[in-house]
Amino acid sequence: MTNGFFLIGLFVIWTCIHAIHAILATIGAAREAKKISSQFSSSYRAWLEKHGIQLSFLTLSLTSNRIPKYFRRIAFLSPRFWRLWFSAGVFVGCFLLFVGPILILYNVFLPVFAWITSVSASTDTSHGSGIDHSVYDAPSDGSSNEGVHRPQSYSRLEMYPLIPGINVPAEHTLVFVIVILVNSMFHEAGHGIAAALHDVYIENCGIFVQFIMPGAFVTLHSPQLNAIKAFQQLRIFCAGVWHNLILALGAMAFLYLLPVYKHNICCILKPTSANAVRYLTLLTVHVGIVVVSVHPQSPLHSSLNKQDIITAIDKDCTIKEISDLHKCLASTMGTRTTTTIEKCANTPDDVFTRFSETRKPENLGREELYLRTHKECHSADCAFHGRHHAFRGAQEGRCKLNDCGASYSCWNITAETNDMFVIEVNIAAKEPVLFFGPPDELLMSIQVSNFVPLGRASLTAPLSIQIFLHYLVTLSPALAILNACPCWLLDGAYITKALLELLFPQPIYDEALVEKLRKWTLHVTAALLCTLVVVSFARILQ
Numbered sequence: 001m002t003n004g005f006f007l008i009g010l011f012v013i014w015t016c017i018h019a020i021h022a023i024l025a026t027i028g029a030a031r032e033a034k035k036i037s038s039q040f041s042s043s044y045r046a047w048l049e050k051h052g053i054q055l056s057f058l059t060l061s062l063t064s065n066r067i068p069k070y071f072r073r074i075a076f077l078s079p080r081f082w083r084l085w086f087s088a089g090v091f092v093g094c095f096l097l098f099v100g101p102i103l104i105l106y107n108v109f110l111p112v113f114a115w116i117t118s119v120s121a122s123t124d125t126s127h128g129s130g131i132d133h134s135v136y137d138a139p140s141d142g143s144s145n146e147g148v149h150r151p152q153s154y155s156r157l158e159m160y161p162l163i164p165g166i167n168v169p170a171e172h173t174l175v176f177v178i179v180i181l182v183n184s185m186f187h188e189a190g191h192g193i194a195a196a197l198h199d200v201y202i203e204n205c206g207i208f209v210q211f212i213m214p215g216a217f218v219t220l221h222s223p224q225l226n227a228i229k230a231f232q233q234l235r236i237f238c239a240g241v242w243h244n245l246i247l248a249l250g251a252m253a254f255l256y257l258l259p260v261y262k263h264n265i266c267c268i269l270k271p272t273s274a275n276a277v278r279y280l281t282l283l284t285v286h287v288g289i290v291v292v293s294v295h296p297q298s299p300l301h302s303s304l305n306k307q308d309i310i311t312a313i314d315k316d317c318t319i320k321e322i323s324d325l326h327k328c329l330a331s332t333m334g335t336r337t338t339t340t341i342e343k344c345a346n347t348p349d350d351v352f353t354r355f356s357e358t359r360k361p362e363n364l365g366r367e368e369l370y371l372r373t374h375k376e377c378h379s380a381d382c383a384f385h386g387r388h389h390a391f392r393g394a395q396e397g398r399c400k401l402n403d404c405g406a407s408y409s410c411w412n413i414t415a416e417t418n419d420m421f422v423i424e425v426n427i428a429a430k431e432p433v434l435f436f437g438p439p440d441e442l443l444m445s446i447q448v449s450n451f452v453p454l455g456r457a458s459l460t461a462p463l464s465i466q467i468f469l470h471y472l473v474t475l476s477p478a479l480a481i482l483n484a485c486p487c488w489l490l491d492g493a494y495i496t497k498a499l500l501e502l503l504f505p506q507p508i509y510d511e512a513l514v515e516k517l518r519k520w521t522l523h524v525t526a527a528l529l530c531t532l533v534v535v536s537f538a539r540i541l542q
Contacts, residue, residue, distance in 0.1 A: 006170070010212060014058055021055050052206060061208035068202035071192035079197060086194050086235035092245060093238025096484035097495055103481065104528045107159045111535055159478070160536040167540060172467060179471040181207070181214040183479050186247050188216040190239035198232045200224045230502035237494040241480040248476035255469040258462075286320045287311075288428060289448040292459045298445035303433040304425075306459065309452055312426040321450045329439040332421060487525045496521060 024044050048054075052063035075082055164173040188205065195202055201221035208215050225233065288309040294301045310325070312318050317328035423442060425433040435442050451462035486492040496518055504514045 006165070006173075014211070017055070017060070018057075052204075058211045059208060061206055063204050063206035065204055067205050068192065068196070071189070071202060072196040075193050075196040082193065082197050083235075086190075086197070086239050086242070089190070089238045089242025090231070090234045093234070093241050093484055093491075093495055094499060096241055096481055097486060097492055097499070100481050100485035100492065101525050101528065103157065103159055104485065104525070104532050106157060108528055108531050108535060110158065111539065159482075159532060160540065161533065162475075163540070172471070175464070175468050175471060177212065177214060179468065179475055181216070182472070183244060183247060183476055184214065184216040186243050187240040187479070187483070188218045190243035191220070191236060192218045194236040194239040195220050195225070198228055198236065200228065200236065230498050230505075233498040234495065234502065237491055237498055238484075240491055241484045244476045244480035244483070248473055248480075251469045251472035251476065255466070255473060258465065258469070284452050284454055285450055287452055288319055289322055289325060289450060290452045290459065292447040292449050292463055294447075295445045298441075299437075300433065300435060300442070300445050304427075304446060307453065308430065309428040310425055310448065311428050314424050315426060315432075322448055325448070326443075329423070329443070332423065333439060485525055485529065486521050487529055488522050492525075493522055 052061075052065070054061045054063065160167070162168050162176070164170060164176055168176055185207065192202055192205060195218070201224055203219040203221055205218040206216070208217065220236075225236070288311040291304050291306060291308040291310065293306065294304045310319055313325070313328035314332065317324075317331060319325050319328060419438045420436065421439055423435045423439065425435060425442075427433060447463070449459060449463040449466075453459060483491045484495065486496040500514050500518055
C-alpha cells in the first residue's frame with residue numbers, strides 16, 4: 001500500500017511539472033501568434049536555455065557547458081599520472097568485457113539448473129524413508145523452515161534487478177537513488193577527464209532524472225574521438241567502469257575504517273566550552289548493539305526501547321556487533337532437534353504453558369504465553385508478550401520477570417511448530433526481554449546499529465552512513481560489470497569496437513569481417529541480457 005501511494009505521488013508530481021511547463025509555453029506561443037509581446041514568456045524560455053534545463057516525458061535534464069573546463073584542468077594537473085591511471089583502467093575494462101557475458105550466461109541457465117536439482121531432489125525423497133527432514137532438522141545456515149516470510153535470498157554471483165519496495169527496502173529508496181546518482185556522476189567524470197587528457201572536445205555534460213532514477217551524461221565530439229588511436233579510445237571508454245570499481249574500493253575501505261578501533265572510540269566531537277561537556281558526543285563500538293527502532297506492530301514494541309543495548313542472547317552468547325546477533329540466533333536454531341524447548345528463568349517451580357480460554361485472565365491476547373507462579377506476584381499469574389498481539393491495556397494484573405522471584409527453574413515448553421523458539425534478549429542495565437516466535441521475526445522487528453551512543457549522539461546518522469556505504473560497495477561493481485558488457489547502448493559496445501581495432505588493425509585484417517564479428521557479439525550479448533531481465537523479473541514476481 002505504501003509503495004502504491006509513493007508511485008501515485010510521483011505521477012502527481014510529474015503531472016504538475018508537465019502541466020506548469022505546458023501552460024507557460026502555451027501562453028507564450030499564443031501571445032506570439034497574436035503578435036502580442038510576452039516578456040514573461042520570453043524570459044521563461046531564456047531562463048530555461050540559460051540554465052540548460054530541458055523537459056521531456058517524465059524526464060528532466062540539466063546541461064552545463066562549464067564543467068568540461070574543470071575536467072581539462074584536472075587532466076592537465078598531472079598528465080603522466082592520468083595516462084598510467086587510465087591505462088590500468090583499460091586492462092580492468094577489457095577483463096570485465098569477458099566477465100560480464102559469462103555471468104549473464106550463468107544467470108540465464110541458473111533457473112534451469114535449479115529446476116533440474118529440485119526435480120532430482122523430489123525424486124530421491126519419494127524413494128526415501130518418508131521422513132521430511134525439512135521439518136525435523138534445523139538448517140545449518142540459521143534459517144527456519146516454515147511459517148516465516150523472508151526476503152528472497154541470492155547467491156553472490158547472481159544478477160538481478162533491484163526494485164525499491166520489492167527487493168530493496170522502501171525506506172532505503174532515497175539512499176538507493178543517491179547511490180545511483182553518485183555512481184553515474186563518478187562514472188561520467190572518468191569519461192570526461194580521459195577525453196580532456198586526449199584533447200577530445202567535450203560538447204556538454206549534465207545530470208538528469210527519469211521518473212525517479214537519476215543519472216549523468218557526457219557528450220563527446222565524435223569525429224575527434226574516432227580520429228585518435230585505438231588504445232587512447234580504450235582509455236576513454238574504460239574510464240567509466242574503472243571509476244565505478246575505484247568508488248567501490250574506496251567505499252569498502254571507508255566502511256571498514258569507519259570505526260577507529262583505538263580505545264573503541266569512533267567519533268569524538270570536542271566541546272567548545274566547559275559548560276558544553278554534557279553535550280559531548282561519543283559513539284563507541286564492541287560493547288553491544290543499540291536498538292534504533294522497533295516495529296510498532298511487533299510484540300517487542302512494549303518491551304524494547306530506543307537506545308537499549310543488546311549484550312547477549314540466552315546469556316551465554318555475547319553480542320558485540322550485528323553479525324554476532326545473526327550468529328547467536330543461528331546457533332540457537334542449529335541446536336534445535338525437537339519441538340520441546342527447555343529454558344531457565346528466574347521463576348521458582350513454575351511450568352510455562354499456553355493459556356487456555358477458560359483460564360484466560362483479562363488483558364492477555366490470544367497468542368500471548370502464560371506462566372503460572374506459586375509465589376506472590378502482582379496477581380496470581382505472570383505473563384509476557386508472545387507473538388502478533390501487543391499488550392494494549394493498562395499494566396494491572398501483569399508483572400515483570402524480576403517480580404516472580406530471584407531463583408531459577410526450568411521451563412518445559414512445547415512449541416506448535418518447528419520454527420518457534422523462546423529467545424532471551426539480554427539488555428544492559430535492564431531485565432532480559434523474552435521473545436517467543438521465529439528468530440527471523442525478531443530480526444525483522446528491530447533495527448539495530450553497531451554504534452552505541454555515550455551521550456547526545458545520533459542513533460540514525462551512523463546507521464545511514466553504513467547503509468549508504470553498503471549500497472556503494474554492492475552497486476558500484478555491479479554497474480561496472482553491466483556497463484562493460486558488449487551490448488548495444490552500453491560502454492561495452494564502444495570498448496568492443498576499440499579493442500577489435502587494436503587487435504585486428506587494417507589493412508592486415510578484413511574490415512568487413514571484423515565489423516561482422518563486432519555486430520554478432522553485440523547481438524548475442526543483447527539477447528542474453530534481455531533473457532536475463534525477463535528471467536529475473538519472473539523470479540522476483542514468483
